[in-house]
Amino acid sequence: MPYTQTYFICGTPRSGSTLLCALLKSSGVAGVPESYFRKQDELKWAEKFDLATAADFKTYLQGVIKGGTTPNGMLGIRVMWGTMAEVVDNTRALAPAITGNDKAVLEHAFGPCKFLYLKRNDIVAQAVSLVRALQTDVWHVVDERGTPTAKTEPVYNFEQIHGFVTEMEEHNKAWLEWFADNDITPYKIEYETYTQDPITGTKNVLDYLGVTLPEGKTLEAANKKLSDGLSKEWILRYNAEAGKAG
Numbered sequence: 001m002p003y004t005q006t007y008f009i010c011g012t013p014r015s016g017s018t019l020l021c022a023l024l025k026s027s028g029v030a031g032v033p034e035s036y037f038r039k040q041d042e043l044k045w046a047e048k049f050d051l052a053t054a055a056d057f058k059t060y061l062q063g064v065i066k067g068g069t070t071p072n073g074m075l076g077i078r079v080m081w082g083t084m085a086e087v088v089d090n091t092r093a094l095a096p097a098i099t100g101n102d103k104a105v106l107e108h109a110f111g112p113c114k115f116l117y118l119k120r121n122d123i124v125a126q127a128v129s130l131v132r133a134l135q136t137d138v139w140h141v142v143d144e145r146g147t148p149t150a151k152t153e154p155v156y157n158f159e160q161i162h163g164f165v166t167e168m169e170e171h172n173k174a175w176l177e178w179f180a181d182n183d184i185t186p187y188k189i190e191y192e193t194y195t196q197d198p199i200t201g202t203k204n205v206l207d208y209l210g211v212t213l214p215e216g217k218t219l220e221a222a223n224k225k226l227s228d229g230l231s232k233e234w235i236l237r238y239n240a241e242a243g244k245a246g
Contacts, residue, residue, distance in 0.1 A: 004073035004111035007209055010084070011118030012171045014129040016191045016198075017078055020118070022221035023202040024076060031075030036064045036129045037087050038104060057090045061109060075110065081171035084178070088178055103182040115208060117175060117186035118194075120168075126191075127164035128234045131157065154230065161238050 007030075024030040036045050042054035049063035079087065084236050090104045091109045093123040107113050120126040132138075137151045145243050179186055187208045194201040201221050206213055213219070 001039065005112050005209070006075040006077065007031070007116060008114045009076065009078040009116045009118065010186065011174055012080060012120070012168050013023040014124070015118040015120040015131070016189070016194055017118055019195070019198055019221055020202065020205070021076070022217045023198060024205065026220045027206060027213055028217060029074060029214065030206060030209060031070050031074040031076030032068045032069065033078050034077045035080070036068060037079065037083050058094055061091070065110070072211065081174050083217055088244070101182045102178070103184060115179070115184050116188040116189060117179070117206065118189050118191065119172060121166045123165050123190065124161070124235050124238055125231065127161045127203065128166055128231050128238065130164050131160050132234050134229065147179070156234050156237060158241050162236070162242065212244055240245035242245060
């Protein structure tokens with residue numbers, strides 16, 4: 001069955017998108033949401049889709065549509081801010097006659113599109129999570145594997161955290177402006193609420209997408225939260241130092 005609907009998971013790093021993608025994939029009816037257009041990952045996906053290269057965007061796009069779609073015709077794609085502009089530009093280049101806004105360009109290539117917007121209200125906690133992941137190269141904890149061994153011990157760095165706090169704020173603002181410019185009302189997911197009950201949150205997303213979880217199907221994800229006492233210490237320290245700097 002050809003794809004009939006695409007949804008984009010729009011967010012910023014460490015906003016819960018990995019957990020959401022895992023649970024949506026486990027449904028079997030919500031596509032196979034991944035970061036297909038993240039430059040660092042395109043070669044991996046090209047190989048998985050049996051493509052000779054990721055450089056030919058038209059062929060790569062066809063591979064994404066085929067590989068990311070479940071039998072019911074649902075395609076899921078995760079996109080961080082910055083990547084969306086590249087996707088739109090590359091898609092527009094394939095159909096220069098399309099003169100509408102970005103959403104019109106996307107729908108020309110992907111069919112009817114819906115948009116999920118992930119937002120983490122505690123930007124400092126989000127930035128701390130990202131800094132620790134970058135420093136240690138430990139991005140996720142998976143139940144059956146236990147906690148991965150950090151490559152290096154994390155070291156508190158005010159400037160690094162502050163840089164990402166600023167970047168997250170800018171990217172969230174850019175997403176909201178992009179939605180407004182394209183007359184999009186996204187389905188909003190707040191990290192703090194979603195992670196308290198991700199199963200119910202994911203079922204609500206499935207309702208929004210208009211798909212029904214098959215009878216007897218269980219939503220499952222092995223991902224676990226990484227937050228711990230050290231993160232809380234860094235958050236308190238950053239807030240105190242930022243308050244003095246302000």
